[in-house]
Structure formats: structure tokens, C-alpha cells
Amino acid sequence: MAGSARGLRPTASDLDRTAGAPDPGTPPRTGQRGLDWFNFFVADIQTGFGPFLSVYLTTQKWTQVDIGLVLSIGSIAGLLAQVPGGWVVDLARSKLRAAGLAVIAIGLSALLIALAPTFVTLVAAKLLHVGASSVLGPAIAAITLGLVGHAAVAARLGRNARFSAIGNGLAAAVMGACGYFISPQAVFLVTAALAIPAQLALNSIPEAAIDPVRADGGNGTKTEEGRHVGHVGISSLLRKQGLLVFTLCILLFHLANAAMLPLVGSDVTMRSSRWATALVAACIIAPQLVVAAISPKVGELAQDWGRRPLLLIGFGVLPLRGALLAWTSDPYMIVAVQALDGLSGAVLGVLVPLTLADVSRGTGRFNLAQGIVGCATGVGASLSTIGAGVLADKLGTSIAFAGLAAVAVLAFAAVALLMPETRSVPRQDGKV
Amino acid sequence: MANFLRLPHPVAAAALASLIVGGPSIAPMSVAFAEPGGHRERSYQNTTAEVEAQSATRRHSLESVLGREVRTRVEEDVGRIIDLLADRYGHVQAAVIEFGGFLGIGTRKIAVEWSALRFEQDGRKPVVIVELTRDELRVAPEYKQSEPAIVRRASE
Numbered sequence: 001m002a003g004s005a006r007g008l009r010p011t012a013s014d015l016d017r018t019a020g021a022p023d024p025g026t027p028p029r030t031g032q033r034g035l036d037w038f039n040f041f042v043a044d045i046q047t048g049f050g051p052f053l054s055v056y057l058t059t060q061k062w063t064q065v066d067i068g069l070v071l072s073i074g075s076i077a078g079l080l081a082q083v084p085g086g087w088v089v090d091l092a093r094s095k096l097r098a099a100g101l102a103v104i105a106i107g108l109s110a111l112l113i114a115l116a117p118t119f120v121t122l123v124a125a126k127l128l129h130v131g132a133s134s135v136l137g138p139a140i141a142a143i144t145l146g147l148v149g150h151a152a153v154a155a156r157l158g159r160n161a162r163f164s165a166i167g168n169g170l171a172a173a174v175m176g177a178c179g180y181f182i183s184p185q186a187v188f189l190v191t192a193a194l195a196i197p198a199q200l201a202l203n204s205i206p207e208a209a210i211d212p213v214r215a216d217g218g219n220g221t222k223t224e225e226g227r228h229v230g231h232v233g234i235s236s237l238l239r240k241q242g243l244l245v246f247t248l249c250i251l252l253f254h255l256a257n258a259a260m261l262p263l264v265g266s267d268v269t270m271r272s273s274r275w276a277t278a279l280v281a282a283c284i285i286a287p288q289l290v291v292a293a294i295s296p297k298v299g300e301l302a303q304d305w306g307r308r309p310l311l312l313i314g315f316g317v318l319p320l321r322g323a324l325l326a327w328t329s330d331p332y333m334i335v336a337v338q339a340l341d342g343l344s345g346a347v348l349g350v351l352v353p354l355t356l357a358d359v360s361r362g363t364g365r366f367n368l369a370q371g372i373v374g375c376a377t378g379v380g381a382s383l384s385t386i387g388a389g390v391l392a393d394k395l396g397t398s399i400a401f402a403g404l405a406a407v408a409v410l411a412f413a414a415v416a417l418l419m420p421e422t423r424s425v426p427r428q429d430g431k432v
Numbered sequence: 433m434a435n436f437l438r439l440p441h442p443v444a445a446a447a448l449a450s451l452i453v454g455g456p457s458i459a460p461m462s463v464a465f466a467e468p469g470g471h472r473e474r475s476y477q478n479t480t481a482e483v484e485a486q487s488a489t490r491r492h493s494l495e496s497v498l499g500r501e502v503r504t505r506v507e508e509d510v511g512r513i514i515d516l517l518a519d520r521y522g523h524v525q526a527a528v529i530e531f532g533g534f535l536g537i538g539t540r541k542i543a544v545e546w547s548a549l550r551f552e553q554d555g556r557k558p559v560v561i562v563e564l565t566r567d568e569l570r571v572a573p574e575y576k577q578s579e580p581a582i583v584r585r586a587s588e
Contacts, residue, residue, distance in 0.1 A: 051537050052536040058512055063515070176534050264538070269540055270540060276532050277532065280534040283538075
């Protein structure tokens with residue numbers, strides 16, 4: 001997979017060279033490769049912490065009330081941690097070390113969950129996990145921006161999205177099999193063990209390759225007196241054109257999107273007899289394959305066409321998916337429709353950090369901006385599962401999908417009517 | 433979506449309410465069952481404290497129920513017991529089974545009549561057999577905590 005990734009973006013390495021020429025710290029090849037693997041392993045270690053956690057706790061003879069309580073504490077803490085997490089990454093002198101500490105914390109959390117599944121340790125493990133994740137997400141984007149700079153970041157984010165999608169898809173398959181054939185506990189032991197290769201991948205990125213000012217969106221330029229552009233105040237970040245609108249768009253997107261997969265899953269479980277488990281697995285893995293296939297192209301096009309056309313495609317697919325899910329009841333058709341999720345997934349995976357890099361450029365608050373949007377993502381996703389759950393209970397699954405599709409139309413309209421183009425200067429010769 | 437694994441669990445909504453209303457709850461508990469109307473046979477001949485203590489307790493080969501894997505007659509894994517439902521006399525009437533799904537996504541909760549479950553041994557491993565087919569289970573009405581349970585009876 002390493003070879004194919006290199007072949008797919010010949011222009012990006014050209015870009016690195018041209019953009020890096022006047023700049024100290026041209027990204028070395030090892031840094032790029034290390035970042036590929038880091039994205040891959042981080043996606044792996046996040047897999048077990050999702051809905052699978054409640055399956056595991058059930059096997060540990062936990063009651064439903066306790067499981068629900070731990071998960072709620074986790075999701076509320078997760079929402080609250082996003083903004084401080086981004087803020088911390090902006091302040092961290094070494095983004096690599098911030099990411100490294102977060103990976104260690106996640107590994108430790110998995111170990112606690114596997115070895116001592118009591119209520120107190122689980123709350124501690126969950127808090128450790130959400131805290132670390134709120135740092136890790138922005139830190140990966142910061143490392144990326146610090147490594148390649150604004151000029152080449154679109155292509156590099158496409159490559160990030162590819163590797164994390166491969167990690168997600170593979171981990172879902174492997175961990176699903178592991179939980180089924182070995183034991184649910186084994187999933188968390190494997191997760192803890194995978195923190196080691198994640199750390200090794202991170203270590204292979206040279207500290208010198210990451211420009212800490214560029215990594216915060218301080219755009220790498222200096223003032224006339226030779227000082228770096230520092231961190232602007234939070235209020236002036238919020239006044240940046242497009243940030244709040246984009247946050248609203250992302251909130252609406254997840255409000256429409258997050259409940260679709262769980263609803264699809266239980267629908268398939270009810271409708272398909274023999275192949276239900278395999279079909280649910282396909283619903284999870286198929287979109288990841290699509291993301292892996294197309295996200296480098298998405299990164300490339302975002303640079304050529306600008307951000308708006310791609311955002312419109314990614315947001316435009318969602319109402320279509322909701323409508324098709326409301327209409328169809330054939331399990332195989334449902335899997336096919338789910339693959340559309342890969343299209344929005346690739347667009348969001350690349351365009352969220354990219355748009356934020358655009359908007360926060362020159363503020364030194366790239367990671368805080370990511371924290372704000374991360375919080376909006378969490379709020380949208382939580383409300384989505386709650387709202388769609390109520391709709392599905394009272395009025396049926398089809399109506400729930402239709403409701404989600406209606407919200408998706410709203411999200412699309414928000415992008416179409418309110419969201420400005422954020423690509424700063426049209427590309428002419430590989431430089432921005 | 434790249435971040436599908438971070439979705440909040442559907443239980444979270446219900447638990448949010450318990451977070452506000454309920455007090456702190458006690459961590460993992462297992463539920464074991466004695467035969468109905470457990471016998472406490474007192475021996476009136478021996479009245480020493482030791483004997484009394486012995487007769488007040490009994491040794492059973494009881495198995496914990498929560499989290500136990502459930503199979504159908506044809507050996508398929510169909511899910512796990514995640515809760516028990518008792519009537520107002522404390523008699524267990526149904527078990528809630530979490531059915532299907534992959535990595536915790538796409539599971540359905542189904543209440544199954546207690547008498548539709550058989551507790552058997554597969555070698556040394558205790559197994560729970562449900563007297564229903566997979567197809568009967570998958571279309572059974574979903575169990576919801578907030579509503580009166582609709583219990584699936586054994587097929588006969």
C-alpha cells in the first residue's frame with residue numbers, strides 16, 4: 001500500500017519540493033512515511049472504544065444502567081474536552097510529543113479496560129481516552145500542516161485520510177473477528193499492544209521536520225522585526241470569516257449523518273436472516289474502502305477546484321443517502337447505499353482540517369479551531385442518535401431516515417448559501 | 433465516516449436521564465438464581481451455632497446469567513443475556529437478549545420468555561439455549577426500557 005500511495009500523488013512531492021525550497025526544513029521522505037503509518041495505527045487503536053465497549057462490558061457482567069452511565073460520562077466529557085484539547089495542542093511546543101503522550105494514554109486506557117473492568121477504573125479509562133483523543137485529533141492535523149505547509153497540505157490530508165480509512169476498515173474486520181472468535185477482552189489487549197507501533201511510527205518523524213509555528217496556522221511568515229506571528233485572541237479567531245458558518249455546517253452534517261449507521265445496522269439485523277452479521281460488517285467497512293480509494297483525489301481536487309465544490313458534493317450525497325435508505329428495504333441495496341457514505345467521509349476527512357487550516361491561517365489557532373469543530377461534531381452526533389432513536393421508536397425506521405434526510409438538506413443549504421470559498425489564492429504554479 | 437466508532441451508544445440517552453435522576457449506582461454485579469422457594473431445612477437435633485450457620489447456607493451449582501451467550505437449538509450464537517425482567521412478586525419472567533450486530537453496531541434488544549430458555553452444559557461450558565429460531569428472534573419486537581415489555585414466547 002505504501003507504493004501505491006506514492007504513485008497516486010506525483011504532484012504532491014513536487015509541491016513539497018517547490019514549496020520547501022525557500023523554507024528551512026524541507027519535509028524528508030521518512031517524515032511522510034511515518035505520518036502514513038501513524039494515521040493507520042491511530043485509526044486502529046480507536047476502533048475498540050466505540051459501541052463495542054458496551055458489548056465487552058456486557059460480557060463482564062455489567063448491568064445496562066452502569067454501562068449507560070459510563071458511556072454517558074464518556075460522551076459528555078468528550079464534548080467538554082474538545083476545545084481545551086485543541087487549545088493545548090496550539091500551546092504545545094512539540095506536536096509530536098503531544099501526539100505521543102496521547103497515544104500512551106489511549107494504550108493505558110485500553111489496558112485498564114481489559115484488565116480491571118470495575119466501575120471506577122472504567123470511568124478513569126474513559127476520561128483518559130476522551131482527553132487523549134481530544135489532543136490526538138488536532139495534533140495529527142497540526143503535525144501534517146507543520147510537516148508540509150499550507151501549499152501542500154490539501155494533498156497530504158488526502159493521504160492522511162486514505163491511511164486512516166485503511167486502518168479503520170482493517171481494524172473493524174480484525175477486531176470484530178477477534179471479539180467473536182477469541183474474546184471481547186482480547187480486543188482491548190490488541191488495542192493496547194497497537195499503541196507501540198503507533199509510537200514507533202511517530203518516532204520516525206523527525207522533530208526538525210515539523211515547523212511548530214506553521215503547525216498552529218501561524219503561516220510560517222515572520223513580522224518585519226523577525227518575530228513569529230503569535231497566537232491571536234480567541235474572539236478574533238471566532239471573527240474569522242467562515243469559521244462559525246463552517247462549524248454550523250459540520251454540526252448539521254453530523255446531526256443528519258451520525259444516526260444513519262446505527263439505524264442501518266439494526267434494520268439489516270432485522271431484515272436479513274443468514275448474512276446479517278456479515279452485512280452489518282459490510283456497512284461499516286465498505287465506506288472505508290471508498291474513502292481509502294478516493295481521498296487522495298479529493299485532496300488534489302480541493303486544491304484545483306477550490307473547497308466549495310467538494311463540500312457541496314460531500315454534503316449533497318447525504319440527503320440522497322437518507323432518502324434512499326428511507327425508501328429501500330433490501331439489505332443488499334442498503335449496503336450499496338452505505339458505500340455512498342464513503343464519498344461524504346472522504347470529503348469531510350480531508351475538507352474539515354483543510355478548511356480550518358484555511359480559515360485559521362495566520363492566527364496560530366489552527367488546533368483550537370479544530371477543537372471548536374470537534375465539539376460541534378460531538379453535539380451533532382449525540383443529538384442525532386437521540387433524535388433518530390425517538391423517531392424510529394414512535395414512527396418507524398423509514399420516517400427516521402426521512403427526518404435525517406431533511407436535516408441533511410438543511411446542512412447542504414447551509415453550505416450552498418452561507419459557506420464562502422476559503423482557498424486563499426488560486427493555484428498557479430504549485431505555490432499558494 | 434471516518435469517525436463512526438465514536439458514535440454515542442443509543443443507551444446513552446436513557447442513561448443520561450439516570451445520570452440526572454438516579455444516585456450513584458453500584459458497579460458490576462452478577463445475578464445468580466436459586467430454585468424458587470429456597471429450602472432452609474433446620475435441623476432441630478443439633479442446635480450448635482456451627483450447624484445452624486451451615487443449615488442457613490447451601491451449596492449449589494448455580495451459574496451467573498448476565499452476559500451469558502445464547503444459542504438456538506442449531507448451535508448458532510445469537511446474542512447475550514443483558515438483563516432480567518421480574519414481575520412484582522420477584523419471579524423472573526423474561527430475559528433481555530442483545531441480538532445480532534457487528535462490533536456493537538446493529539444490535540437489537542429482545543425480551544424472551546424465561547421458560548423459553550434452557551440452561552445446559554456443553555462439555556464443561558454452561559450454555560443457554562433459546563427455544564426459538566434465529567428468524568423468529570430477529571423479527572421479535574424490540575425491548576424498550578421505558579415501555580411495558582413485549583415478551584416473545586417459545587415457539588410451539
